[in-house]
Amino acid sequence: MIETYLLEQFAAFARFGTLLKASEELHITQPTLSRSMKKLEEELGVSIFHRENSKLSLNETGKVAAEYAKKALQANQDLIDHVLAHDRSLRTVSIGSSSPFPINELMPTLQEYLTEKTILTELVDTDEHLLTGLKNRRYDIIILHSLPEDKALYCQRYMDEQICLTVDENHSFAKKKSISFAEMRGMRILVSGRIGFWMDICKKHLSESDLLIQTSSEALGELIEASTLPFFNSDRMIEMGYQTPGRVSVPIGDEDAHATYWAACRTSDQNKYRAIFNAVRSYTLRHKTRNSR
């Protein structure tokens, strides 16, 4: 077996072509590299260099060696990377969700029950990505907006969310009991960029030019303050107090404007997250929705 430091030095020489350049790159002196290359050749027992006119270069065998040295170093680095990643995963719980609201609601519960762990959340466009992410351990808990068929995961109903349009109280929609996406066509509507799968729903029913997408939530907040433009909202958000004075929120009647969320984890982790799923169930029971489906 060849020690790693020799492979590193050899790989550097293979990359830079001269001992001097490689030694500068490695922050060692050039004679040290010269000695190491001799040692490597000695240990392999075969000639891997071509020496001529005080010029050192790789011979054919040396090129093969360089290729495999690179692979061996990569394998070494892979070890480090995977070990660190695994260690990190032990201290981290990754949550993936197709919508921001369930994450916001779940966060305090997670912090309560996973005190010593780092909680990492990610907003994902589609349930499909969430499910593959759950399987390949990118996520530990996922919040879906559809009931998955996969029996290999533990799944529990979470909450319902109903999208509304919040308009100025003088707006013609303000007195309506309900509106439809169709009626909203041609309006300019403020939308947060971080709304997960809702973005797909919006784009499905409205044209791109209707949506004033705001990546920064600060910018969104300021635009809501400064203008009378309508913006998207939801019953859950309003429940939590995200209502602006002088505005009225009108529910959107379309089927697509309603979502039922499901929380899921790998069945092997079912017990690990039992307390969290119990908290989820308790929330679901407390917030029995009028229009559960």
Add this chain to the structure above:
Amino acid sequence: MIETYLLEQFAAFARFGTLLKASEELHITQPTLSRSMKKLEEELGVSIFHRENSKLSLNETGKVAAEYAKKALQANQDLIDHVLAHDRSLRTVSIGSSSPFPINELMPTLQEYLTEKTILTELVDTDEHLLTGLKNRRYDIIILHSLPEDKALYCQRYMDEQICLTVDENHSFAKKKSISFAEMRGMRILVSGRIGFWMDICKKHLSESDLLIQTSSEALGELIEASTLPFFNSDRMIEMGYQTPGRVSVPIGDEDAHATYWAACRTSDQNKYRAIFNAVRSYTLRHKTRNSR
């Protein structure tokens, strides 16, 4: 990067479960191993062991580490293996042939022109294997009994060979000008085991029980001496003096009993072996066959 000696020691511990057993396997002392495992853990910066009751074991991260350590060590060994193999290939010329005679004829030429190289010959059943072997560098020069279609290789006609049956001068076949495989059915015929593709030809035309296959050429020689059993021979063998007193060789008339050999190498090696191919051509010209096809 982790030094190789640490990975070796770690992998040994992962295999044997205790420091003592692993240290005995590695021929180092147990305290040394203990210290190395500490160092490895230190360098990775994460916990990879579970220490309890003066018992050391891998934790979950440690198991991941062991898995990748094995891979890294394998990559290291691969480097050594491939470098040695490549170096060896530089000093070796590998010849593959579907028949023994062309190799015997070619050998002196090879030794003359490749003085500093090791010559390695192999008898192969089918041209197909020779061609794949030439491409994947298992062989450098191959002797085929059919003209290959592949244009990516340099190919040159070598020689013809005509198979005979050598019988006792008193045998009923002895006065015939020619015989056929069909006439030979039911006879017991001595056959060398090392005749390459000819074995397939024999088995195609004669039943297994007709053929007294001799793996050892000494045994074959002795049986020829001690008995009057017929055996296979060829015009080339007879030319070289392989004729036994009191025996007569009768050519076999079947199409299959005649072969034309072709020598081939990768086109990229064409110049490297030019001298050899010239010698082959000179042999072909010297031995213009009566029945070239």
Add this chain to the structure above:
DNA sequence: ATCACTTACGGGTGACGTAAAAATC
């Protein structure tokens, strides 16, 4: 004279072994 590599020499780190202690069964 400059560039590139090799050789020679000395120093300090660290990998190893021995011996002994600690801890668990």
Add this chain to the structure above:
DNA sequence: GATTTTTACGTCACCCGTAAGTGAT
């Protein structure tokens, strides 16, 4: 008391840097 791991200490190998040398452009 036997087994296993850890700690302590001394030693030698070897990896490194500095400085000088060789050879070619």
